[in-house]
Amino acid sequence: MKNFVIYTLYFLISFLIFAGMEKDSITNILKKNAEIDSPGAIIFFTWIFILSAIVYLFSEWILKNKDAKKEEIETNYYEPNGNLVQNIQSHDPEFDALQFQKNVGTLVEKLNKAWCENKMGNVRNLVSAGVYNRFKIQLDLMKKQGIKNVMQHWALSSVDLIEVATDEDYQTAHIQIFAYAKDLNLGYDVSKEVIEKLFSEARQTPYTEIFSFVRKKTGKTFKGKSLLEGNCPNCGAPIEGLGESNQCNHCHTIINSGEYDWVLAEITQVEVWNESQSSKNINLSEFKAKNKLAAKQIIEDRASYLFWRYMESLAVGSVEPIKRDCKIDLANNWISEKILYSDIAVGAVDLKEIYFEGDEIFAEVYIQWSQNFNPEESLFTLSLAPSANKNSGLAENSCTNCGAPYPDSDAHACEYCNHPIPKVVNDWLLTxxxxx
Ligand SMILES: [Zn+2]
Ligand SMILES: [Zn+2]
Incomplete structure (x- = not known):
């Protein structure tokens, strides 16, 4: 409607300029018309009105069709750079880059759906603990603020393997995705009619992100039987129907550990991704000889998980959400302040320093993040006791008997199988x- 007013003014002004150039004033035009038959002013403004209406309706029709076309975007899977593929194939000759990109496309769609429906449990098996908790806690925090994110006309336009990084233990495949969506943050009580109206006016906007997948260097491709295609990466059994459990029904392998197959470990904005790439390489061999959990990917994913748990603890003003993942000293001296941040985003999570103190290993992890567009920088120190020995790599600690996630409460037994839950987990702890 705003456009219609603009068009009317546009035609009115152009007509007046035109009339002026013809050395004929507007009053003359009006007078001339008036002499012929009817009041000239009415005819003049009627013509301006009709002309504006035609242009307005035509432009709306074009915009609508343009929008409809965008929805039919076909996904492009680029032929990846040969050197990158070679880098992965030197560890895993069966690796099929094009198939991998297609599987990533499917995962992005599943993630998107789970986010929109607020059912992150549906993708728990397909992503690392850090990524799963990030989305789950973000949704919880938004709910606490009475906000929900709604999306329409989502379309994936390309998936492209752009970088492969190899460290002592893991390979990381960085995939750039381009997508379009109409994306709105709305109050929880906004009616369906209002949502539809807002969407009809919203534009489908493009965005791009880097999805980073991590796998142990010893991991191998089994054609048609990958985690991203819905199979246990160890025995190939379908993982459908596992619910929130992260353990295969058949071989009891932890599915999203990154030990056997690619697992999504990070999603980064393109702008900060370049910076996070340049982190220094720390030699970890002396630490790994003591404990296999002293791997960069595992530490960073764990820190990312702890960061989101910390945000949840702040939001509820209690140590409870992070208690099982803290060292006793920190939990006992927790200062319970209640802070509900909005628009939390994590840029980089980077292992900076690692050292021994007695038998214990300490890791300092730098976290660059923002809340409500204010930049923040934190340093999380994690410690690993000699007795810590969990076997699930990048996956979250879960019930050792049935694989179900630990409850958010301080319950002492698994709510699915009644197996006892430890007071403090066997993992890197926040110090x-x-x-x-
Ligand atoms: Zn299995
Ligand atoms: Zn259980």
């Missing part, structure tokens, strides 16, 4: 949080 201190400082401003960087």
């Amino acid at each position: 201190t949080i400082e401003d960087y």
